[in-house]
Amino acid sequence: MSTSPRPGSLDPAVAARLKRSADGLVPAIAQQYDTGEVLMLGWMDDEALHRTLTTGRCTYWSRSRQEYWVKGDTSGHFQHVKSVALDCDADTVLVKVDQVGAACHTGARTCFDDDVLLRDAD
Template identity: 60%
Template sequence: MSGLFHDLERSSSGAPVAIDDLLMAARWNADGLIPAIAQQHDSGEVLMMAWMNRAALEETLATGRVCYWSRSRQAFWRKGETSGQQQHLVEARLDCDGDTVLLKVDQSGPACHTGRRHCFYLRLTPEFGEVDSEPLIPPDTLYGQKR
């Protein structure tokens, strides 16, 4: 763990820390990415998990519109660019180790590319998995084409 995050364990509430220092000390993976969990700010519903690089996180903090890094496209992914289902940042947090970001967002419509409200629609048991929700919007309607 970074010395900065270790020092923050003993800090009092309200102690300011420069954002650049936090981002420098954050634990980015070998590809320069950090996991980001999106949570609906008012209900606490966990919507999705995606990846951010430093530039995506900085853009998100600066603009209030959530931007991720798409590993498959190797490009920025501004949530809602193609579907219109945007995420607007309400609050961002780093965890105690500096290796995960929590984004409290205001999600318009479905967060999942399947058209469901959230990406965690597969409930697991020891015996099987079960789809537990229907799409709010069919994916073909959401994106205007077959995926």
């Protein structure tokens, strides 16, 4: 039996506002705080968001491994949280971070560099 995301000790006022998917998750976009570079997308449940807010390091829920993971614990490529915001529908989290090293599991700085479907026509 797999472990599912569990409710956390997230501030009840914040938890009440979140619009989660059927599996209890919200997408979390990690963005470099000073350049605006979009780094990656991960998933958070209430506990992952609580940990992110209280530790200052991004914690995500791994849908494939069914466990929490803190960015950088294995790779050394940490995300130090600068700010956290909800979008207007409260169904997506934007985490502005100071990224140390690569954000992508492939070793790339961002997950969005290698498969560009359309480029600006300068």
